[in-house]
Amino acid sequence: FFSCASLQDIVRRHLQQYGDLGSLPDKVAIQLNDTHPAISVAELMRILVDENGLKWEEAWKLTKGTFGYTNHTLLPEALESWPVALLERLLPRHMQIVYQINAAVLTEARAKASFSDQQVANVSLIDEHGGRRVRMGQLAFVGSHSINGVSALHTELMKQTVFADLHKLYPERINNKTNGITPRRWLMQCNPGLTKLITERIGPEFLDDIEKLHQLDAHAQDPGFQKQFAAVKHANKERLVKLIKDRVNVKVSADALFDVQIKRIHEYKRQLLNIIHAVALYDEIRAHPERNWVPRVKIFAGKAAPSYWNAKLIIKLINDVARVINNDPAVRGLLKVVFLPNYNVSLAELIVPAADLSEQISTAGMEASGTGNMKFMANGALTIGTMDGANVEMHKEVGDDNIFIFGLTTEQVDEKRAKGEAPAEVLQSTHRLREALDAISSGVYSPDDPNRYRDLIGGLRDHDWFMVARDFDAYWDAQAKVEKTWLDRSRWDAMAIRNTANVGFFSSDRTIRQYAHDIWDVQTA
Known part of the structure; x- marks a missing residue:
């Protein structure tokens, strides 16, 4: 609800001011604060493709250019995942979009990086172990042009652990931004x-x-x-x-x-x-x-x-x-x-x-x-x-x-x-x-x-x-x-x-x- 409302308002105001969506990444930056709003990746694709008639490839380029993702934790329980069955029932169109994004990522992993079956499974947006689930961290990662950790050590551990294979596939995306206090x-x-x-x-x-x-x-x-x-x-x-x-x-x-x-x-x-x-x-x-x-x-x-x-x-x-x-x-x-x-x-x-x-x-x-x-x-x-x-x-x-x-x-x-x-x-x-x-x-x-x-x-x-x-x-x-x-x-x-x-x-x-x-x-x- 919050992601949908925010994104519709952002797109509406952008069109009102600039007239077309091609400049969206130049004028708008959306930072995903951990995995909580990661559904925004699918939602922006829905708005661009379904409501504004953009081609998939152009919409995907604009989406990645607009989103950045800050990872705040390496704890598995904090990297959200949601049952596929639940998303298919509540958000069927978003689930279709997730499948299509995933298909492109997996094809790229095999063709561009020559990933093994295990590495392909690691980068997949769908976790097939013990009930199929959508990995929101993976969705946020592939849908963003920048992925950052919040301390030097944490960022290095991201590269080595939870996002190791995604980092191999997209080595230019992970960067560090150490937290601060006011x-x-x-x-x-x-x-x-x-x-x-x-x-x-x-x-x-x-x-x-x-x-x-x-x-x-x-x-x-x-x-x-x-x-x-x-x-x-x-x-x-x-x-x-x-x-x-x-x-x-x-x-x-x-x-x-x-x-x-x-x-x-x-x-x-x-x-x-x-x-x-x-x-x-x-x-x-x-x-x-x-x-x-x-x-x-x-x-x-x-x-x-x-x-x-x-x-x-x-x-x-x-x-x-x-x-x-x-x-x-x-x-x-x-x-x-x-x-x-x-x-x-x-x-x-x-x-x-x-x-x-x-x-x-x-x-x-x-x-x-x-x-x-x-x-x-x-x-x-x-x-x-x-x-x-x-x-x-x-x-x-x-x-x-x-x-x-x-x-x-x-x-x-x-x-x-x-x-x-x-x-x-x-x-x-x-x-x-x-x-x-x-x-x-x-x-x-x-x-x-x-x-x-x-x-x-x-x-x-x-x-x-x-x-x-x-x-x-x-x-x-x-x-x-x-x-x-x-x-x-x-x-x-x-x-x-x-x-x-x-x-x-x-x-x-x-x-x-x-x-x-x-x-x-x-x-x-």
Whole structure:
């Protein structure tokens, strides 16, 4: 409905202004935002051929010239497919068009590229496995002149995985456009204190050209500026302290390290790794009260898809663990766990400026880009993360000394998955992990239902698809490095300032300029 309405309006207005459809790709650019509007490819062909009498070949040329496709995820469940029977019943003409497009693509694959039967099946718009389905990602790809990923790593993985054979057939189409965030909302609006401080130090030019934040780099070692920068952060933390008390009735200290993971709840994003670390840290604090522990508040927020059982179970686990840790006087307030409900942008605008540590710990090769990582970076939080998504480019921008990178690489993850071995050797050698998993699975944190997390933890022991167990030691060591750095406050503050100073590349202004220049062919004055 939305695709049909939008396209009819675009074509109507184009004809009204220019009189013919031959100039459509020169005057109109339509960007497909993931696979959701991919039916637009068939719909525009229907409008051009059926309603405006164009020949198929001309209509197909105009369609490809008009559409661009942004792929946002490599996850199979997010690359939509629809049953052929459903489309034949609801949209019979569109299904005819899809068949005709597919016939041309398959003929081209055999004739031009000499594809094997398997490669032909891979590029087909129709998936023949277990019930015939229309692959909307394939439809969007073949119907667009430009296909882009949203980070350098994601784009390379697109070429190697989900669109490998389509990339061989059309090698000129895939390009990268790394995501960005708007500094108007994610620095100037949500953190006026920091914006004012930066303006006083380097002038207001960065407000219009965020790349000018680079000038802040020269002030990272200035003790006076470090003190001012830290004071702004502390004020933002005090604001969040009040919100946490109001929302979930947990008292936390603004002097603690605010360790934040806010994003959609998904197993690949590994909130589970984070909360298991909290359990292991809780055990260590109780076992060694004599150590100089860094006070830490682990803050979680995010929503789970309604039918995603394990994601909802992870939310339950975070709250169960929070209940135990937050009410144990033996911990002496050194560790608190908070899950803030009803996550939305307004809440994020309060959490992001208050974060000290940004958790970007997805299984390598699974996060397309991430933008939360950029929002935290802009506000002077340090990142603990894997080499995944835009973390790779963040690492490049800030340098190895200003980010905490850990964990398996994409290649190592693929290698371990291919072997299909249970992570027995990891569980045998890592007593912290083993004891934490035993406590969770045996009902220590769910006395009302001791078996609540048995299957969730069992998945880590059996196959560990998301590498939670295998990355635990590396994560623990990276967190220890975080604590050591936190105790050297001058170094921490300098790192935080450098993160803000080097966030300019991740502005959506740069992203949109690249779309306009490289994909839409917008001529600037």
